[in-house]
Amino acid sequence: MDSEAHPIGGVVIPRYHGTMNDPAKARLEAIAHAGIAALRRRDGAAARPAFDEIVASGRASPQIWLMLAQACDLEDDRPAARSALAQVLAADPANLYALVMHGELLTRDGDDRAAVSWYARALSGASGAQGLPQDLLERLRRAEAEHAAASGRFMAKLQDSLAAAGVDDNTAGPRFAEALAIVSGQARPFLQEPTSFYFPGLPQRAFYDPADFAWTAALEEATSAITAEVAAILADRAGLQPYVERPKDRPAKAHSLLDDPRWSAYHLVRDGVPVAEHAARCPATMAAIAGLPIPVIAGASPMVLFSILAPGTHIQPHNGMLNTRLICHLPLVVPDNCRLRVGNTVRTVDAGKMLIFDDSIEHEAWNDSDAPRAILLFEIWRPELDDGERQALRAMFEATSH
Numbered sequence: 001m002d003s004e005a006h007p008i009g010g011v012v013i014p015r016y017h018g019t020m021n022d023p024a025k026a027r028l029e030a031i032a033h034a035g036i037a038a039l040r041r042r043d044g045a046a047a048r049p050a051f052d053e054i055v056a057s058g059r060a061s062p063q064i065w066l067m068l069a070q071a072c073d074l075e076d077d078r079p080a081a082r083s084a085l086a087q088v089l090a091a092d093p094a095n096l097y098a099l100v101m102h103g104e105l106l107t108r109d110g111d112d113r114a115a116v117s118w119y120a121r122a123l124s125g126a127s128g129a130q131g132l133p134q135d136l137l138e139r140l141r142r143a144e145a146e147h148a149a150a151s152g153r154f155m156a157k158l159q160d161s162l163a164a165a166g167v168d169d170n171t172a173g174p175r176f177a178e179a180l181a182i183v184s185g186q187a188r189p190f191l192q193e194p195t196s197f198y199f200p201g202l203p204q205r206a207f208y209d210p211a212d213f214a215w216t217a218a219l220e221e222a223t224s225a226i227t228a229e230v231a232a233i234l235a236d237r238a239g240l241q242p243y244v245e246r247p248k249d250r251p252a253k254a255h256s257l258l259d260d261p262r263w264s265a266y267h268l269v270r271d272g273v274p275v276a277e278h279a280a281r282c283p284a285t286m287a288a289i290a291g292l293p294i295p296v297i298a299g300a301s302p303m304v305l306f307s308i309l310a311p312g313t314h315i316q317p318h319n320g321m322l323n324t325r326l327i328c329h330l331p332l333v334v335p336d337n338c339r340l341r342v343g344n345t346v347r348t349v350d351a352g353k354m355l356i357f358d359d360s361i362e363h364e365a366w367n368d369s370d371a372p373r374a375i376l377l378f379e380i381w382r383p384e385l386d387d388g389e390r391q392a393l394r395a396m397f398e399a400t401s402h
Contacts, residue, residue, distance in 0.1 A: 019099040028054060032064070044074025062091040069101060078105050094125050096132070100139050112150040116185060119147040151185040156358070158184070160339060178344050190343030194360035196321040201391070202384055206343035206361050209325060210354035213383075215292055218332060223352040225284035227332040228384055230306050230374045232281075233266050234333065243307060256320070262310040268305040271401075272297060285376065293380045295325065297394050299401035304378045306332075308365040317341075318360030324385060324393055329355040331375040335369035349373065356380075 022221070036049030051068035052164050054060050060068075082105060090096040098232045103118035126132065126140050159179065169177060183189035191204050210216040233239065243265040244255045244369035257263045267275045268282060285304075295301040307329075309315070319328065329340070331349045338349040342363040349353060349365075357363065379392055 019131065027088045028057060028059060028316075030079055035067060035071070035173065037073075038244055039070055039290055042074055044071045047071035048075060060087075062088045062095065065091075065335075066095070066097060069098070073105070078109065081105060086252070092117055096122050096126055096136060096140070100143050101137075107150065112154045113378070116150045116154070119143045121183065123147065129262050147185070149244075155180070155184040156185065170253070174345075181344065187344045190361050192323040192358060192360040193362065194321055194323045195319055196322070198360075199322075199324045199385075199389075202323055202382060204361075206345050206357055206384075207347065208356040208358075209354055216354050216356075219288055219353050220354060222284060222288040223330065226330065226376060227351070229282040229285055229331050230266075233306065234372060234374060236239060240266050240277075240308060256316045258312075260311045262309040263315060264310075266306040266308065267304075268306070269302045272299055272301050273302070289376075289378060292378070293376055295381050295394070296388075297397045297401065300397050301379065304376075307377045309365065309373040311335075311367060311370045311372060313367050315365040316323070317362050317364040321364055323358065323360035324361075324382055325379040326356050327359040328378050328380055331355070331359075331373075332376060333372065333374040335367070335371040337366070337368035338373045339366045339368075341365070349375070358382075372386065378388060 027356055031050045031053055035047045035054075037163065038047035038050065048068065050073035051060075051064055051071055054064050065087040069081045069088065069248045072078075072081035072084060082102065085105075087096045087359075088095050092098070099122035103122065106112075106115035106118065106367055110117075123140065123141055126136075144316065162172075167176075178187065182189055190206065194199065229376075240261070240263060241258050242257070242261055243263040244258050244260070246259055261360070266278060268278050268285060269275065283287045289304055294304070329349075331338075331351050331353060334351040336351050339357060340347050340349055340357075340363065342359075344359045345360045348356070385393070
């Protein structure tokens with residue numbers, strides 16, 4: 001059987017193999033035309049027998065099965081429609097019409113959880129596709145809206161059940177809330193995806209509580225003295241350079257702020273070596289970071305700097321190089337509307353309040369104000385790494401840093 005393109009809900013009019021004077025061929029094509037004409041009139045009662053007859057002949061194509069499903073749907077015979085759609089998907093598992101129709105039927109059944117899975121599969125399959133028929137695009141838009149609505153209904157029903165069981169945000173905590181958002185389709189899991197080196201077995205944790213680190217209180221107490229030093233740097237801007245610079249001996253990676261002074265750095269210690277002039281200008285900062293669990297790796301670490309983000313600047317989502325470290329921010333000069341997202345968690349940036357996070361998880365930052373934002377930025381060893389692991393990592397990084 002061949003096919004002649006003919007838009008009718010994304011299906012095509014079949015052409016059956018046979019000689020020019022083959023009565024069986026001509027009859028099947030006539031039946032198909034009659035069934036399609038009935039579909040156009042939205043007359044399921046007339047369309048369904050036509051497609052049933054072609055199915056009985058043993059010469060039904062996926063297009064015929066899809067049209068039969070549409071005819072059954074017009075008659076609100078959902079079991080028969082689903083049975084026909086199963087035949088379509090057996091031959092063409094990625095058929096977008098069949099996937100969307102499955103979701104639509106389940107929505108009418110009131111089975112939101114099942115419907116969402118079909119909508120999600122259809123939307124995933126359509127992502128990036130070009131030249132889709134207009135009627136399919138409209139159904140996909142409805143599927144997207146229904147996916148969101150069904151997810152919301154599922155979440156509301158689940159929240160009611162949890163409330164009846166005495167479970168709320170205070171008793172379950174933020175991790176359970178994130179798990180609910182993921183299972184409902186409102187969020188997705190964000191895992192460690194370092195761009196250069198992955199160490200297995202470490203917890204998948206976006207933010208760490210600064211109170212879990214003995215040294216954070218003393219560093220936060222030094223905020224005023226450190227802020228005075230960065231304010232002087234902001235006043236003359238001497239020594240600032242783009243945070244993301246084009247490497248001298250390697251191809252540059254794509255980055256929206258490559259060589260862009262809107263995201264600037266003032267390095268105090270770079271690649272393990274103090275920047276003498278800068279360090280001398282910031283004695284309070286250098287004293288405050290002394291003794292912190294910062295990795296010491298020849299040619300690579302410590303890394304200590306002031307990160308300056310210009311007004312209206314967005315650092316796009318990205319992942320850091322390693323998952324063996326945590327990034328520490330001590331916010332210093334912070335106008336309103338500055339935020340940091342790591343994974344599914346968005347935190348407001350507040351002056352003097354530490355933020356400690358795993359930068360191998362996708363993250364981004366915003367300064368949606370009209371003034372610069374300045375933070376002290378440095379890295380520390382992940383606390384889960386034992387001394388032997390740190391020693392081995394140090395040796396490996398030193399061997400590869402030259």
